[in-house]
Amino acid sequence: MSIGNSPNSPEEDRSSAGPDRPSVGRTLQQARIGAGLTVEEVSTATRVRIPIVHAIEQDDFTRCGGDVYARGHIRTLARAVSLDPRPLIERYDADRGGRPAPTVAAPLFEAERIRSEPRRPNWTAAMVAAIVVVVGFVGFTFLSGGGRHEAGPVATDTAKADKPGPASSTIHPRAPQPKPAPSESAIAGLPKDKVTIKVTAKDGQSWLSAKDANGKLLQDGLLRQGESKTFTDKKRIDLVVGNAGAVQLYVNGKEVKKVGNEGSVERLSYTPGDPQAG
Template sequence: MSIGNSPEDDHPSDDRLAQHRPAPDGPAQERPADDRPSIGHVLRQARIDAGLSVDEISTSTRVRVPIVQAIEQDDFSRCGGDVYARGHIRTLARAVGVDPAPLLAQYDEGRGGRPPAPTPAAPLFEAERIRSDPRRPNWTAAMVAAIVAVIGFVAYTAFSGDDGDGGRQQVAEDTPPASGKPAPKPSAPKPADPKPDPSDSAIAGVPRDKVTVKVDATDGRSWISAKDHNGRLLFDGLLQQGESKTFQDKQKIDLVLGDAGAIQLFVNGKQVENEFEPGQVERLTYTKGDPEVG
């Protein structure tokens, strides 16, 4: 006979513990969100099923390879904020043929269901900047070479013109023309018309052999970036509300809009109707045959 509690009293039996466990179908067992595959897993599996590589997705969406890889690993810290993370998820989902709405809802649920807070434009310059081609030509050297060629041509023309005038004068003095009429003076070459630079007035009479895109920040400010068909950066910066930019190229214009909901577009003289949301990041391409969303 022992005094005090027995060892069995210090350690409750499995039956006693079972009395305190929640029922299998109780609230503690309902975890439907945890059973869903992660956002990164869905996007990665859809890309693999579509037979696309990370480099191909990056090229088609203009989302840089490190950001694509990070999102497929459910790391959204490189996106520059919730607004841009949602924009990347929407863009990648469309590229691999997945409905972005459930993924965006899952992303918001993972952050307490709160709507994305406004994100300053500064992080976008690092996360979404259109990178210039590292192999692009040395424009400074090309401009210097062109200036030297123009100076040489002008000098050659000047000396040749003096010699030609002297020769014609000598001929006129020694052997006058048979007709008795003075030889006609050569007409000066007509200077070529300078090419008009793209400006806000260019939208009024856009040429048919080029593509002209006007970006108007009517509903707020937005960061924008624009490139021509050679990948040359035309503009990269913040467009304040009420400001506008016009870009022109002979083949195409590539755009990235940091806040597409604040932008109104005019392509080849026609207004482009869009349903962009505030804070939505959009990548667009326009050609001579547009307007249509690129």
Template sequence: MSIGNSPEDDRPSIGRALQQARIATGLTVEEVSSSTRVRIPIVHAIEEDDFSRCGGDVYARGHIRMLARAVRLDPDPLIAEFDAEHGGRPAPTPAAPLFEAERIRSEPRRPNWTAAMVAAIVAVVGFVGFTLFSGEDEGSGSGSANVAEGSTPDKTTPKPTATKPADPKPAPSESAIAAAPRDKVTVRLSATEGKSWISAKDHNGRLLFDGLLAQGDSKTFQDKERVDLVLGDAGAIDLFVNGKKVDDQFESGQVERLSYTKGDPEVG
């Protein structure tokens, strides 16, 4: 039996390891907060092993990953230690197998040949009647044919209706907001890889949206000067700014705080 603490007992906690690495690299909490966009109170709390201010385990993992990279630490062991202390990552819900749908599907119905025959006979009779009626109409020789209004198609160009058709839901692509006005900043978010909490504010700090964006949903924001974003899971989001897709390689679970103006993404 050995006396004393094992090497694992001497290993610093997650917060202590991040703090020691930050001090060793000569960085202040303010500098780490500026480079990672993690607020100063949250940085202090994490260094004290308090993850309650992160907003949940998903965001806590993202904060740990960003802080570790800022102070030149390998984030994977810290994430593994966090998972071990907090019950591990939640297991993804498996999709229902395709054969389950096949198994509950009802037996295919046999084609109703009787109905098909009746429909064909009605179509033939209708065509013959229309042909005979058209022939009598042409043989009348008069310019004013006795045809009921609307029985023949109007050959004049139809006038456009005043009702504006509903705009189709745009697909998330580089052309999705290609017509964005140049005098404003237009930002579009599409949750293509999963759901993510997002927050959007205008240049005055007014909250435009704060909530969960489900997979497959999209949100578009506009302002005359600037749009500020917070992405809870940046890896799940496709981002379009002023009609162009932003190709940043965000990782799953990564928290991002972003700001865009009218000149972005060229100057962003």
């Protein structure tokens, strides 16, 4: 029995992409290797389980639980290795025939919007409005009559009010005071027998892992742009910093000028006597 032209398997379709257009999984794997990250480190940073990370890098998305979860995993892994997730998601959808168009919900409610129920007259609001009008008219008549009899004193008081007051009563807006820059006294206030580290994702997000001298995990995950973390230990703080060029680092109150390059992974360790030169 001869076998005719059978459709290619998903693995054969992915292998036919060619070197000019690597698959989604291959692109994520190359970016991870280029960033110097292991699968375990990416799994820890993104909270995507290690078997799923391995499967996605092999273009096996069956373990994701559906297209929605697969797109979410692709987006998370791409950001962890400093990739733009949009082209990868578009390629994922294109390989599967495209994403289904969203359903337009507006026409479904058009008839309900047109056939609104007639409102019943609000007699309570009408009575309140009538009372307000009557009270306002009586008050206006009373004030108008009183104003004609007391026109003289009112004019006198107005003239007094128009006289300029003493110069000292003039209120000048206070100019905003500039924030003081960090001084040497602030650095001197840090404890000498401990190591204090402050990490800030200044120019972009970074992946950060921090442990104390006993190996206790103090931080493990993404540090979004603008976020800061501070760590203190009596002996030592060990750091693993991803995308080190985007990080601002202070050790014992002194800034470390060069942590690393953009996209690089740096492993650092500091003690209470560090750094020798900030």
